[in-house]
Amino acid sequence: MPYSQEIYHIAKERLSERRQQALRMADFNREQLFKEIPRLSEINSELLSIGAAIAKAVVTNTPGENDKLRQLSEKSLLLQDDQEKLLEAHHIDKAILEPHYYCAKCGDTGYIEEDNRTTVCDCLQKLMADVASEQLSADLPLSECTFENFSTEYYSKEPDAMGKIPYNRMTNIYQYCINYADTFNTHSKSLLMKGGTGLGKTHLSLAIANEVIKKGVSVIYTSAPQILSKLEREHFNYRYNEQEDTFNSLLKCDLLILDDLGTEFVSDFTRSCVYNLFNSRILANKPMIISTNLQLEELITTYSQRFVSRLIGSCDRLDFIGEDIRTAKK
Numbered sequence: 001m002p003y004s005q006e007i008y009h010i011a012k013e014r015l016s017e018r019r020q021q022a023l024r025m026a027d028f029n030r031e032q033l034f035k036e037i038p039r040l041s042e043i044n045s046e047l048l049s050i051g052a053a054i055a056k057a058v059v060t061n062t063p064g065e066n067d068k069l070r071q072l073s074e075k076s077l078l079l080q081d082d083q084e085k086l087l088e089a090h091h092i093d094k095a096i097l098e099p100h101y102y103c104a105k106c107g108d109t110g111y112i113e114e115d116n117r118t119t120v121c122d123c124l125q126k127l128m129a130d131v132a133s134e135q136l137s138a139d140l141p142l143s144e145c146t147f148e149n150f151s152t153e154y155y156s157k158e159p160d161a162m163g164k165i166p167y168n169r170m171t172n173i174y175q176y177c178i179n180y181a182d183t184f185n186t187h188s189k190s191l192l193m194k195g196g197t198g199l200g201k202t203h204l205s206l207a208i209a210n211e212v213i214k215k216g217v218s219v220i221y222t223s224a225p226q227i228l229s230k231l232e233r234e235h236f237n238y239r240y241n242e243q244e245d246t247f248n249s250l251l252k253c254d255l256l257i258l259d260d261l262g263t264e265f266v267s268d269f270t271r272s273c274v275y276n277l278f279n280s281r282i283l284a285n286k287p288m289i290i291s292t293n294l295q296l297e298e299l300i301t302t303y304s305q306r307f308v309s310r311l312i313g314s315c316d317r318l319d320f321i322g323e324d325i326r327t328a329k330k
Contacts, residue, residue: 007245011127012110019101019108026099033097037090043083050076125252130218132249145206147178154325166322170200173318177204181211186254186286192311193291195320198327201291205257208289212255220250221257224274225264231273251280255287262294262302275307282314290315 034041054072087094101108103123110124152174155166180188193201209219227250234243250256258277264270281288290311292299300308 007128007131010131011124014127014131015108015110015124018103019099022099022101022108026097029096033092037086040083040086043079043086047076047079047083050079126218129249129252129254132220132245132252145203146210147174147181147207150174150200150203150207155322160321164321169319169321173320174204176318177208181208184208184212184215184217184255184287186217188287190282190288190315191290192315192317193289193320194295194317195293196322196324197293198324199320199322200325201320202259205259205289205291209255209257217254218252219255219257220253221259223259223263224261227258228264228270228273232267232269235269247277250277251284251286253286255289256281257289257291259291261290261292262299266302271303271307274303278307278314279310282310288315 030044034044050072054069054076057069057072084094099107103121106112106121106123108123110121111118112121113119152167152171155170157165157167159165180191191205193205195201206221209221213219227246231243231246234240234246256277261274278288278290294302296308296312299311
Protein backbone atom coordinates (compact mmCIF):
# COMPACT_ATOMS: atom_id res chain seq x y z
CA MET A 1 0.00 0.00 0.00
CA PRO A 2 1.72 3.19 -1.19
CA TYR A 3 1.82 6.55 0.54
CA SER A 4 0.64 9.76 -1.12
CA GLN A 5 3.01 11.77 -3.31
CA GLU A 6 3.06 14.54 -0.69
CA ILE A 7 4.26 12.17 2.03
CA TYR A 8 6.76 10.58 -0.35
CA HIS A 9 8.28 13.94 -1.34
CA ILE A 10 8.57 15.14 2.28
CA ALA A 11 10.27 11.87 3.27
CA LYS A 12 12.62 12.05 0.26
CA GLU A 13 13.59 15.62 1.18
CA ARG A 14 14.48 14.52 4.70
CA LEU A 15 16.46 11.58 3.35
CA SER A 16 18.29 13.86 0.90
CA GLU A 17 19.21 16.21 3.75
CA ARG A 18 20.62 13.25 5.71
CA ARG A 19 22.75 12.29 2.71
CA GLN A 20 23.96 15.83 2.14
CA GLN A 21 24.85 16.19 5.81
CA ALA A 22 26.91 12.99 5.66
CA LEU A 23 28.70 14.23 2.54
CA ARG A 24 29.37 17.64 4.08
CA MET A 25 30.80 16.03 7.20
CA ALA A 26 33.04 13.76 5.10
CA ASP A 27 34.29 16.79 3.13
CA PHE A 28 35.00 18.64 6.36
CA ASN A 29 36.90 15.66 7.83
CA ARG A 30 38.98 15.33 4.66
CA GLU A 31 39.82 19.04 4.61
CA GLN A 32 40.97 18.95 8.22
CA LEU A 33 43.01 15.83 7.59
CA PHE A 34 44.63 17.24 4.43
CA LYS A 35 45.69 20.33 6.38
CA GLU A 36 47.36 18.17 9.00
CA ILE A 37 48.91 15.73 6.47
CA PRO A 38 49.48 17.51 3.10
CA ARG A 39 50.72 14.31 1.44
CA LEU A 40 47.22 12.84 1.83
CA SER A 41 45.85 15.76 -0.14
CA GLU A 42 48.39 15.11 -2.93
CA ILE A 43 47.48 11.42 -3.04
CA ASN A 44 43.78 12.25 -3.15
CA SER A 45 44.31 14.64 -6.10
CA GLU A 46 46.37 12.04 -7.96
CA LEU A 47 43.69 9.36 -7.39
CA LEU A 48 40.98 11.68 -8.71
CA SER A 49 43.08 12.42 -11.78
CA ILE A 50 43.70 8.73 -12.41
CA GLY A 51 40.00 7.98 -11.99
CA ALA A 52 39.13 10.56 -14.64
CA ALA A 53 41.81 9.17 -16.98
CA ILE A 54 40.49 5.61 -16.55
CA ALA A 55 36.95 6.75 -17.33
CA LYS A 56 38.15 8.54 -20.48
CA ALA A 57 40.15 5.51 -21.61
CA VAL A 58 37.14 3.21 -21.17
CA VAL A 59 34.93 5.54 -23.24
CA THR A 60 37.40 6.09 -26.12
CA ASN A 61 38.43 2.40 -26.28
CA THR A 62 41.18 3.11 -28.81
CA PRO A 63 44.11 0.75 -29.64
CA GLY A 64 46.67 0.64 -26.86
CA GLU A 65 44.14 1.70 -24.21
CA ASN A 66 44.35 -1.68 -22.45
CA ASP A 67 48.03 -1.12 -21.60
CA LYS A 68 47.19 2.41 -20.47
CA LEU A 69 44.35 1.15 -18.27
CA ARG A 70 46.64 -1.46 -16.72
CA GLN A 71 49.28 1.16 -15.93
CA LEU A 72 46.71 3.55 -14.46
CA SER A 73 45.20 0.79 -12.33
CA GLU A 74 48.61 -0.25 -11.01
CA LYS A 75 49.47 3.35 -10.17
CA SER A 76 46.12 3.75 -8.42
CA LEU A 77 46.73 0.66 -6.29
CA LEU A 78 50.19 1.92 -5.31
CA LEU A 79 48.77 5.29 -4.30
CA GLN A 80 46.01 3.61 -2.27
CA ASP A 81 48.66 1.52 -0.54
CA ASP A 82 50.67 4.67 0.25
CA GLN A 83 47.51 6.29 1.60
CA GLU A 84 46.76 3.37 3.93
CA LYS A 85 50.32 3.26 5.24
CA LEU A 86 50.27 7.01 5.88
CA LEU A 87 46.99 6.76 7.78
CA GLU A 88 48.29 3.82 9.82
CA ALA A 89 51.43 5.75 10.68
CA HIS A 90 49.27 8.55 12.11
CA HIS A 91 46.86 6.06 13.80
CA ILE A 92 43.93 7.27 11.71
CA ASP A 93 41.04 5.03 10.60
CA LYS A 94 40.67 5.31 6.83
CA ALA A 95 36.88 5.30 7.27
CA ILE A 96 37.18 8.98 8.21
CA LEU A 97 37.66 9.76 4.53
CA GLU A 98 34.26 8.27 3.62
CA PRO A 99 30.74 9.59 4.32
CA HIS A 100 28.97 8.00 7.28
CA TYR A 101 25.39 7.63 6.08
CA TYR A 102 22.42 7.33 8.42
CA CYS A 103 21.48 4.17 6.53
CA ALA A 104 24.50 2.12 5.51
CA LYS A 105 22.21 -0.17 3.54
CA CYS A 106 21.20 2.38 0.87
CA GLY A 107 23.62 5.26 1.49
CA ASP A 108 20.61 7.49 2.29
CA THR A 109 19.30 7.23 -1.27
CA GLY A 110 16.14 5.39 -0.20
CA TYR A 111 16.63 2.55 -2.68
CA ILE A 112 18.57 -0.72 -2.79
CA GLU A 113 19.24 -3.36 -5.44
CA GLU A 114 17.84 -6.79 -4.64
CA ASP A 115 17.63 -9.72 -7.06
CA ASN A 116 18.42 -7.45 -10.01
CA ARG A 117 15.64 -5.02 -9.19
CA THR A 118 15.41 -1.71 -7.39
CA THR A 119 13.35 -1.71 -4.19
CA VAL A 120 12.47 0.88 -1.56
CA CYS A 121 14.78 0.74 1.46
CA ASP A 122 13.37 0.24 4.95
CA CYS A 123 14.70 3.67 5.98
CA LEU A 124 12.53 5.45 3.40
CA GLN A 125 9.51 3.37 4.44
CA LYS A 126 10.14 4.37 8.06
CA LEU A 127 10.46 8.05 7.13
CA MET A 128 7.18 7.95 5.19
CA ALA A 129 5.48 6.34 8.19
CA ASP A 130 6.91 9.06 10.46
CA VAL A 131 5.67 11.84 8.14
CA ALA A 132 2.22 10.27 7.95
CA SER A 133 2.14 10.00 11.77
CA GLU A 134 3.07 13.67 12.12
CA GLN A 135 0.32 14.74 9.73
CA LEU A 136 -2.38 12.72 11.49
CA SER A 137 -1.20 13.85 14.92
CA ALA A 138 -0.40 17.46 14.00
CA ASP A 139 -2.48 18.93 16.84
CA LEU A 140 -1.22 16.56 19.53
CA PRO A 141 -1.31 18.50 22.86
CA LEU A 142 1.76 16.71 24.22
CA SER A 143 3.04 19.58 26.34
CA GLU A 144 -0.27 19.65 28.23
CA CYS A 145 -0.34 15.93 29.01
CA THR A 146 2.72 14.54 30.78
CA PHE A 147 3.29 12.19 33.68
CA GLU A 148 4.71 15.13 35.63
CA ASN A 149 1.51 17.19 35.47
CA PHE A 150 -0.83 14.29 36.20
CA SER A 151 -1.96 14.18 39.84
CA THR A 152 -3.79 11.38 41.61
CA GLU A 153 -4.72 13.78 44.43
CA TYR A 154 -7.98 14.66 42.67
CA TYR A 155 -9.30 11.10 43.12
CA SER A 156 -11.31 10.26 46.20
CA LYS A 157 -9.68 8.26 48.97
CA GLU A 158 -13.10 7.06 50.14
CA PRO A 159 -14.55 3.74 48.98
CA ASP A 160 -17.10 3.97 46.18
CA ALA A 161 -20.38 2.01 45.95
CA MET A 162 -18.41 -1.08 44.96
CA GLY A 163 -16.03 -0.72 47.91
CA LYS A 164 -13.13 0.36 45.66
CA ILE A 165 -10.98 3.38 46.50
CA PRO A 166 -10.46 5.56 43.37
CA TYR A 167 -7.21 7.05 44.66
CA ASN A 168 -5.63 3.62 45.10
CA ARG A 169 -6.86 2.33 41.74
CA MET A 170 -5.68 5.42 39.87
CA THR A 171 -2.31 5.45 41.61
CA ASN A 172 -1.77 1.88 40.41
CA ILE A 173 -2.87 2.78 36.87
CA TYR A 174 -0.59 5.82 36.89
CA GLN A 175 2.41 3.70 37.89
CA TYR A 176 1.47 1.04 35.33
CA CYS A 177 1.45 3.67 32.55
CA ILE A 178 4.85 5.04 33.60
CA ASN A 179 6.31 1.53 33.50
CA TYR A 180 4.59 0.82 30.16
CA ALA A 181 6.22 3.91 28.64
CA ASP A 182 9.62 3.11 30.18
CA THR A 183 9.68 -0.44 28.82
CA PHE A 184 7.79 0.22 25.58
CA ASN A 185 8.90 -1.48 22.41
CA THR A 186 7.16 -1.92 19.07
CA HIS A 187 5.79 -5.30 20.18
CA SER A 188 4.45 -4.19 23.57
CA LYS A 189 0.98 -5.34 24.54
CA SER A 190 -2.02 -3.20 23.59
CA LEU A 191 -4.00 -1.34 26.25
CA LEU A 192 -7.72 -0.85 26.76
CA MET A 193 -8.44 2.18 28.96
CA LYS A 194 -12.06 2.04 30.09
CA GLY A 195 -14.05 4.36 32.34
CA GLY A 196 -16.25 7.43 32.57
CA THR A 197 -15.47 10.85 31.18
CA GLY A 198 -12.90 13.10 32.83
CA LEU A 199 -10.96 10.34 34.60
CA GLY A 200 -7.60 10.88 32.85
CA LYS A 201 -7.66 8.33 30.02
CA THR A 202 -6.65 10.84 27.36
CA HIS A 203 -4.07 12.47 29.62
CA LEU A 204 -2.29 9.22 30.45
CA SER A 205 -2.38 7.89 26.89
CA LEU A 206 -0.78 11.13 25.69
CA ALA A 207 1.74 11.01 28.53
CA ILE A 208 2.77 7.59 27.22
CA ALA A 209 3.02 9.05 23.71
CA ASN A 210 5.16 11.88 25.08
CA GLU A 211 7.71 9.43 26.46
CA VAL A 212 7.86 6.88 23.66
CA ILE A 213 8.26 9.57 20.99
CA LYS A 214 11.55 10.47 22.70
CA LYS A 215 12.74 6.94 21.84
CA GLY A 216 12.14 7.55 18.13
CA VAL A 217 8.85 5.66 18.11
CA SER A 218 6.30 6.81 15.52
CA VAL A 219 2.96 7.56 17.20
CA ILE A 220 -0.44 8.45 15.81
CA TYR A 221 -3.01 9.85 18.21
CA THR A 222 -6.55 10.36 16.95
CA SER A 223 -10.08 10.26 18.27
CA ALA A 224 -12.44 7.61 16.92
CA PRO A 225 -14.98 10.20 15.64
CA GLN A 226 -12.25 12.14 13.85
CA ILE A 227 -10.49 9.29 12.07
CA LEU A 228 -13.60 7.27 11.25
CA SER A 229 -15.29 10.37 9.82
CA LYS A 230 -12.21 10.97 7.68
CA LEU A 231 -12.17 7.38 6.40
CA GLU A 232 -15.91 7.56 5.72
CA ARG A 233 -15.61 10.81 3.71
CA GLU A 234 -12.76 9.41 1.66
CA HIS A 235 -14.63 6.17 0.98
CA PHE A 236 -18.02 7.57 0.01
CA ASN A 237 -16.50 10.42 -2.03
CA TYR A 238 -14.57 7.77 -3.99
CA ARG A 239 -11.21 9.10 -2.81
CA TYR A 240 -9.92 5.56 -2.50
CA ASN A 241 -6.24 6.48 -2.80
CA GLU A 242 -6.56 8.88 0.15
CA GLN A 243 -8.49 6.28 2.13
CA GLU A 244 -5.79 3.69 1.47
CA ASP A 245 -3.12 6.21 2.46
CA THR A 246 -4.90 7.02 5.74
CA PHE A 247 -5.48 3.36 6.61
CA ASN A 248 -1.90 2.50 5.67
CA SER A 249 -0.60 5.20 8.04
CA LEU A 250 -2.73 3.83 10.88
CA LEU A 251 -1.38 0.33 10.28
CA LYS A 252 2.28 1.25 9.82
CA CYS A 253 2.91 3.52 12.84
CA ASP A 254 4.66 1.95 15.84
CA LEU A 255 1.93 2.97 18.31
CA LEU A 256 -1.65 3.92 17.50
CA ILE A 257 -3.72 5.70 20.15
CA LEU A 258 -7.45 5.59 19.40
CA ASP A 259 -9.32 7.84 21.81
CA ASP A 260 -13.04 7.99 22.63
CA LEU A 261 -14.05 4.76 20.92
CA GLY A 262 -17.84 4.55 20.91
CA THR A 263 -18.51 8.29 20.60
CA GLU A 264 -18.37 8.17 16.79
CA PHE A 265 -21.45 7.87 14.59
CA VAL A 266 -21.78 4.09 14.42
CA SER A 267 -22.58 2.42 11.11
CA ASP A 268 -21.77 -0.83 9.36
CA PHE A 269 -18.87 0.99 7.68
CA THR A 270 -17.37 2.33 10.93
CA ARG A 271 -17.81 -1.04 12.68
CA SER A 272 -15.94 -2.70 9.82
CA CYS A 273 -13.16 -0.08 9.96
CA VAL A 274 -12.70 -0.46 13.72
CA TYR A 275 -12.55 -4.25 13.54
CA ASN A 276 -10.24 -4.34 10.50
CA LEU A 277 -7.90 -1.76 11.99
CA PHE A 278 -7.65 -3.48 15.36
CA ASN A 279 -7.38 -6.97 13.90
CA SER A 280 -4.73 -5.95 11.35
CA ARG A 281 -2.53 -4.36 14.00
CA ILE A 282 -2.91 -7.29 16.39
CA LEU A 283 -1.97 -9.74 13.62
CA ALA A 284 1.07 -7.57 12.84
CA ASN A 285 1.95 -7.57 16.57
CA LYS A 286 1.73 -3.76 16.66
CA PRO A 287 0.36 -2.15 19.85
CA MET A 288 -2.64 0.12 20.24
CA ILE A 289 -4.00 2.14 23.12
CA ILE A 290 -7.79 2.32 22.97
CA SER A 291 -9.83 4.44 25.34
CA THR A 292 -13.60 4.30 25.73
CA ASN A 293 -16.33 5.54 28.04
CA LEU A 294 -18.43 2.45 27.28
CA GLN A 295 -18.88 -0.54 29.54
CA LEU A 296 -18.19 -4.02 28.12
CA GLU A 297 -21.90 -4.69 27.59
CA GLU A 298 -22.24 -1.43 25.65
CA LEU A 299 -19.19 -2.28 23.54
CA ILE A 300 -20.75 -5.62 22.65
CA THR A 301 -24.04 -3.93 21.70
CA THR A 302 -22.27 -1.22 19.68
CA TYR A 303 -19.79 -3.48 17.88
CA SER A 304 -20.01 -7.24 18.39
CA GLN A 305 -19.21 -10.04 20.81
CA ARG A 306 -16.49 -11.16 18.41
CA PHE A 307 -14.78 -7.76 18.47
CA VAL A 308 -14.99 -7.34 22.23
CA SER A 309 -13.71 -10.87 22.80
CA ARG A 310 -10.71 -10.11 20.58
CA LEU A 311 -10.24 -6.78 22.34
CA ILE A 312 -10.19 -8.25 25.85
CA GLY A 313 -7.99 -11.16 24.82
CA SER A 314 -5.37 -8.93 23.21
CA CYS A 315 -5.21 -5.97 25.60
CA ASP A 316 -4.22 -5.24 29.17
CA ARG A 317 -7.33 -3.65 30.65
CA LEU A 318 -7.13 -0.52 32.79
CA ASP A 319 -10.45 0.29 34.47
CA PHE A 320 -10.55 3.95 35.48
CA ILE A 321 -12.88 4.79 38.37
CA GLY A 322 -13.91 7.86 40.34
CA GLU A 323 -15.65 11.16 39.68
CA ASP A 324 -14.87 13.56 36.82
CA ILE A 325 -11.59 15.16 37.99
CA ARG A 326 -12.10 18.17 35.69
CA THR A 327 -14.93 19.23 37.97
CA ALA A 328 -12.69 18.72 41.02
CA LYS A 329 -9.95 20.84 39.44
CA LYS A 330 -12.36 23.69 38.85
